[in-house]
Each structure stands twice: as structure tokens, then as C-alpha cells.
Amino acid sequence: MLRRLAVQTAGESHGRGIVTTITGLPAGLAVDRAAIDAMLVRRQGGFGRSARQQLERDRVDVLAGVVGGRTSGAPVVLAVWNADRSLDEKPPVHRPRPGHADLAGGCKYDTSDMRPVLERASARETAGRVAAGALAQQLLAPCGVELLGHVIALGDVDARPSLGRKGFAALGKLRARSSFACLDAKAEEPMRAAVVAARAAGDTLGGVFEVRARGVPPGLGSLDGFGTRLDARLGAALLSIQAVKAVEIGDGWAAARERGSAVHDAVLAPGPDGPRRAGNRAGGVEGGMSDGEEVVVRGFMKPIATLRAPLASWDFTAGRREDAFFERSDVTAVPAASVVGEAMVALVLLDALLEKTGGDTLEAVQAALRGHRRAVARRFGARERRPAGGAQVRKRRRPGVDSPSGDG
Ligand code: EPS
Numbered sequence: 001m002l003r004r005l006a007v008q009t010a011g012e013s014h015g016r017g018i019v020t021t022i023t024g025l026p027a028g029l030a031v032d033r034a035a036i037d038a039m040l041v042r043r044q045g046g047f048g049r050s051a052r053q054q055l056e057r058d059r060v061d062v063l064a065g066v067v068g069g070r071t072s073g074a075p076v077v078l079a080v081w082n083a084d085r086s087l088d089e090k091p092p093v094h095r096p097r098p099g100h101a102d103l104a105g106g107c108k109y110d111t112s113d114m115r116p117v118l119e120r121a122s123a124r125e126t127a128g129r130v131a132a133g134a135l136a137q138q139l140l141a142p143c144g145v146e147l148l149g150h151v152i153a154l155g156d157v158d159a160r161p162s163l164g165r166k167g168f169a170a171l172g173k174l175r176a177r178s179s180f181a182c183l184d185a186k187a188e189e190p191m192r193a194a195v196v197a198a199r200a201a202g203d204t205l206g207g208v209f210e211v212r213a214r215g216v217p218p219g220l221g222s223l224d225g226f227g228t229r230l231d232a233r234l235g236a237a238l239l240s241i242q243a244v245k246a247v248e249i250g251d252g253w254a255a256a257r258e259r260g261s262a263v264h265d266a267v268l269a270p271g272p273d274g275p276r277r278a279g280n281r282a283g284g285v286e287g288g289m290s291d292g293e294e295v296v297v298r299g300f301m302k303p304i305a306t307l308r309a310p311l312a313s314w315d316f317t318a319g320r321r322e323d324a325f326f327e328r329s330d331v332t333a334v335p336a337a338s339v340v341g342e343a344m345v346a347l348v349l350l351d352a353l354l355e356k357t358g359g360d361t362l363e364a365v366q367a368a369l370r371g372h373r374r375a376v377a378r379r380f381g382a383r384e385r386r387p388a389g390g391a392q393v394r395k396r397r398r399p400g401v402d403s404p405s406g407d408g
Contacts, residue, residue, distance in 0.1 A: 001236040003228065004354040007132050007347060013122035014090060017081035020128035022135065025065070027073035028362040029139055035061040039134040039339060040080065040127060046335025047179035048195040048205070048336040050328050060131050073360055076135065080127040090115055094317040098322040099305030123242040123333060126340040133343020142362065143353060143369055146217040150340030151334050152174055152209065152298070153208040155194040159184035168214060181209075181335035199331045201407045202309025206243070206301045209338035211345040216284060217373055218274065218292035220352040229288030230352055233294050237344040238299040251284020261338060265293070275374040292376075295349070298310035299341045301334050340399045 004024050011018035019206025040058040060079050065076030092113035096102035106115030121139050136146060148168045152159050162182035163171065180191045198205045231249050238247045255263045268280035277293055284295035306329035313324035330336075357368035 001232045001240070002347065002351045005347065007129075007350045009128035010081075010123050010127065011128065011216060012116075012119035013082075013124035014087040014119060015082065016288060017079050018125055018128040018282055019063075019102075020078045020132045021075055022065070022078070022132050023075045024351075025071050025073070025076055025135070025139065026354070026359055026362050026365050029071040029073050029135075030069055031066050031071060031135065032138055033060055033061065033062065035138060036078075036131055036134040039137075040341070042181070043130045043336050043339040045179075046181060046333065048190060048199070048332040049330045049336070052084065052328065056265055057083065058127050060134075067244045070284070071362075076365040078128070078131040078135070079093065079117075082124075087119065090119075092191055094324050095116060095313045095315050095322045095325040097305045097307070097326075098311045098313060099302065102325070106316070107218050109195040111213065121242065123336070123340075124344075126241065126336070129241075130343045131349075133340075135344070135347040139362065139365075140346060140353070142154055142218075142366060145213060145349060145353070146215060147211060147213045147342050147346055147349075148172065148175075149181070149209060149211045149345075151178075151207060151338050154180055154182075154187075154191040154332060154334050155198065155205040155207060157187055157190040157194050159187035159191075163212075168212075172245055178332070179335075181338045195331050199308075202307060202333075204304040204307060204329070205332040207334035207337075208298055208300050208302040209294050209334060209341050210296065210298045211238075211286070211338070211341045213295040213345060213401075215351055216290045216292070216295050216349060217353070217356075218290055218376055219372070220290040220349070220356055221285070221288050223288045230348075231285045231288055233251055233293075233352065234297050234345060234349045237348045238297060238341055241299060241301075241340050241344060243304060244299045244337065244341075245302045245303045248283075248298040248300070249285055250296055251281040252283070252298075255281060270380055270382045272377065272381050273373070274380045290352070295345070297341075297345060300336050304330055304333060312355050 005244055009018055009020045026314045044053045044058055061079040063073060063077040063079055065074045093115045094112055096114055101121035102114040102118055105121060106112060106114045146168045148171055159182045171183060174183055178188060194205060222228035222339050226232060235247045238244055263281055265280060265282055270276055274292055280293040284290055284293040306326060308326055310323040310326050313322055315322040317346040357365045359365035359368055
């Protein structure tokens with residue numbers, strides 16, 4: 001999924017904290033810790049979360065790789081410390097929760113006490129991903145790439161946001177007013193009612209989040225390796241998020257039911273910077289590469305597996321039918337998942353961008369990116385047209401690149 005960056009989190013849900021190591025970042029980025037903290041706070045939010053989120057005050061602690069406020073090129077190590085560090089007092093878990101990692105993890109590590117499994121499988125780990133993703137966004141911003149994650153469905157309530165031509169900063173402000181990281185104010189009350197009803201029934205809810213990225217240059221990713229394709233990498237990144245069971249790029253699901261003539265985005269006369277399309281049903285990725293349009297990906301999250309009204313399970317120590325284990329849990333965490341999704345997409349896009357540009361410093365990355373954007377504009381952008389009556393400039397045709405008629 002990541003080819004130039006390596007990102008690893010470590011830590012248990014109720015251990016000392018979550019630590020993230022990131023290698024491969026260029027030197028020279030001024031790190032904005034407040035912006036990382038702001039994204040960590042967003043991840044903790046959302047109506048329907050458990051009391052754990054009132055306990056935790058997630059803030060980033062930069063342990064290594066940042067000198068004088070800037071990345072040095074060395075591995076960056078970030079920590080988010082836990083307030084609840086009760087791991088050593090936690091009881092063993094012998095009654096696995098259907099849908100959680102408990103049972104499969106117990107089989108993997110040959111243990112009928114599934115406590116170590118659930119501690120690591122817990123979505124608390126995503127605090128570490130968000131810290132890394134926030135840093136990735138800080139590198140993407142000076143490269144002209146910005147991201148927006150938001151919730152488009154909660155349970156069976158669909159949001160119908162109209163994003164229009166609004167900038168992501170304005171949309172971010174709108175999202176901040178929502179208890180569900182949602183851009184459709186009309187969906188707010190039905191979503192709240194759905195969570196209240198699920199909670200009353202001891203049940204949980206899933207949903208769908210969407211991540212958009214603007215300013216992604218065309219040509220990131222690859223057409224010639226199955227592991228290097230941008231869509232494969234985006235898909236893997238979102239599917240790696242706890243409870244995400246499906247991913248869609250562009251109009252993925254709907255497109256499978258339509259004809260090609262209705263699905264593909266016609267190529268229009270180019271703009272000054274490069275190709276233009278009639279639409280973006282491809283979600284900014286064609287043939288495994290970014291096509292210069294907005295990247296649009298969606299993650300489908302199943303309802304949380306920890307139910308207050310537990311499902312049937314088995315006690316693997318006592319050897320009898322028992323209800324699944326319950327401690328405390330969120331009713332839903334789709335708003336949080338939209339933040340985690342944004343972080344994961346940021347990491348993949350930064351990785352693909354660095355793969356394209358190379359560069360050990362932010363300056364070198366930016367220079368290479370400018371060169372790439374210029375090359376795209378030169379070859380695929382609108383050609384300058386001389387005013388009528390002006391002298392015709394003969395352009396030399398490049399065999400195999402320009403069409404014989406020379407039209408652009
Ligand atoms: C989780 C169980 C809950 C969630 C947790 C994910 O934690 P706890 O057992 O402490 O109540 O709140 O998510 C987080 C702690 C978090 O920060 O996202 C699980 O089992 O996956």
C-alpha cells in the first residue's frame with residue numbers, strides 16, 4: 001500500500017499509549033502540532049461514542065525526527081498517550097464478540113484469553129494513524145493537495161450534501177457544526193434519532209464515509225503493477241480501517257449497473273493546465289493512476305461488534321454457551337472513521353506523490369512536482385491560439401505524440 005513511506009503503529013487500547021513511526025518523510029517541513037491535535041480531537045468526536053472519549057484527551061507528543069520544529073528526514077515518532085491505562089487490571093476475555101477480531105486472533109495466537117487480541121485490534125489504534133495522516137496533510141498542502149472526509153450515511157439515514165464549488169475550508173467549517181461530521185444539516189436529526197434508538201436497544205450502527213482530495217496531479221500510481229495501482233492502494237488503505245468492509249471509488253457500485261456510455265467521463269477541450277473532463281464518475285482514478293480530477297473514495301463501515309445486548313457466543317474456558325463479552329462501547333463510530341479515512345487517504349496520496357517526485361527535502365519535492373505539472377500542461381494543456389490575422393507559428397510535430405493534423 002505504501003511504497004516510499006513506512007508507517008507503523010504500536011500500542012494497546014488500555015496500555016500506555018499509541019506510538020506511530022513514519023519513515024521516508026522529506027526534510028524541511030515545519031510541523032504544526034496544533035493542527036495534528038485538531039485532527040485528533042475530530043477523531044474523538046461524533047454523537048454515539050462511548051464514555052471513553054470523555055476520559056481521553058488525545059494530543060500528539062513528537063518523540064523524534066523533528067528538530068527545531070521541522071522534519072529532519074530521520075524517522076518521525078509520534079505518541080498519543082492514554083488516560084485509561086488499566087491494561088494490567090483488565091479481566092481475561094473468554095467469550096469472543098461475533099464480528100470482532102477476538103476469535104480469529106485467539107486462533108492465530110493460540111490463546112483462549114483473547115484480551116491481548118482485542119487490546120490491539122481496538123480502534124483506539126487509529127489515533128496513531130490520524131496523527132500520521134495529519135502530518136501527511138501538512139506535506140500535501142504546500143504541494144497543492146487538500147482533503148475532506150465526511151459522513152454520507154449513518155445506519156439507514158442517507159445524507160444528501162451539496163458540495164457545489166465550495167472550498168474545502170468552508171466545507172470543513174460546515175462539518176465542524178455537525179455531530180456526525182456530515183455536510184447535510186437535514187440529516188442531523190434523523191441520524192441522532194437512529195443512534196438514540198440503537199442505544200436504547202443495546203445495539204450499534206454502521207454507515208458510510210467519503211474522502212475527497214483536490215489538487216492531486218495526474219499520473220500518480222501506476223498502470224503496470226497490481227500492487228502499485230493507486231486504486232488498489234486506496235482500497236487497501238480504507239479496508240485496513242477497523243470495521244470497514246467495502247470500498248468504492250467514484251461511482252463504483254452504481255457504475256457496475258450502467259452502460260459504458262453513461263459511466264465514462266468524456267474528454268473535453270483542455271484547459272491551460274491540462275486535460276479536462278465532462279464529469280468525474282471515475283472518482284479521479286483511471287487505469288490505476290490519478291487522472292487530475294478530484295479523488296473520491298468511500299468506506300463502508302459495519303456496525304460496531306461490541307453490543308450491550310450481546311450476541312450468542314461460547315465460553316472457551318468453561319466450554320458452554322454464553323453471551324459475548326461486553327465492557328463499554330460506542331453505539332457508532334462512523335464520524336471517527338471519516339477522520340481515519342481522511343488520514344489513510346492522505347498517507348496513500350503523499351506516498352504516491354513522493355514516489356513520483358522523489359526528493360529528500362520539501363523544496364526538492366515541490367520543484368519536481370512543479371516540473372511534472374508543467375510537463376502535463378505543455379503536452380496536454382490548451383495550446384495558445386494566435387489572434388485572427390496574426391502570423392501563424394509553425395509548431396514542430398512530435399512523432400507519436402501530436403496528431404497528424406496538429407490539433408490539440
Ligand atoms: C473499541 C472499544 C472502545 C472504543 C474504542 C474501540 O474502547 P473501550 O473498550 O476503552 O471503551 O471506545 O475506541 C477508542 C478507544 C478510540 O479511541 O477510538 C474497540 O473494541 O475497538
